[in-house]
Amino acid sequence: MLNQIKLDHAWIASHIPHQGGMCLLDYVEAWDQQRIRCRASSHRAADNPLRACGRLSAACGIEYAAQAMAVHGALLAPPDSTRVRAGYLVSVRDTRLHVPRLDDIAADLLVEASCITRGENNILYQFRISAAGRLLLEGRAAVVLNANALTPHIT
Template structure:
């Protein structure tokens, strides 16, 4: 990681991923390399978190935290003059949920994504979401890059 950019704060993240307002869930990028990113978030405790349903934030919503970390990873790796790439979460596999919900966890979330493999058009990540040293969820996610959108009839 370039020490001049550590950590990358919420404003940087919001400027580099598609999610805005309360949907931009990450507070900061703590560390990153070409194969890894570690982020922190406290939005799981916010009552206005847009992923809450019936006043609760289910643990499965941790997938969105991981997806935003992956998007931030792609943005951090881009050269400043490069056109931003659009990525779509194509699948999640081997999901291991260790808790039922995230909103009752007081500690900040640590969101990590490790690039397992990839090509010009897709990337496979392993991800983990933890808090205070406790693993909350983990899995693998496939991201497809620059998928052309077909017009809707």
């Protein structure tokens, strides 16, 4: 069952590394152990840091999804943890862009991510972004947690 407690932009910014204009999500709408659903309006902002040549490519939706995954990780962290494990997006697969750009979408973005599988140091998510019932992009993303702990230290 999805938790319906709404978490705002300030909560999000305090729990993920993305700050200022790069914190793209407005609020968490719902979440549980397996999935998260967030809303965003920053795709319409003229000063969106992901814009290039005055446009926001639909491919930038991957960053929106990655931030939803980061928020999901923060929500799942043990309450007594002093530090959230850093996650790195390492792969995006089967991504389908159903529109060429996001900045001309009038409605808020609905950003959804669902955990397909989870290991100690990696997570595979399915993601989708829609607006007003229209699917804009979808795909899968692999996240590695604590990547620095996975590499051997050479001395």
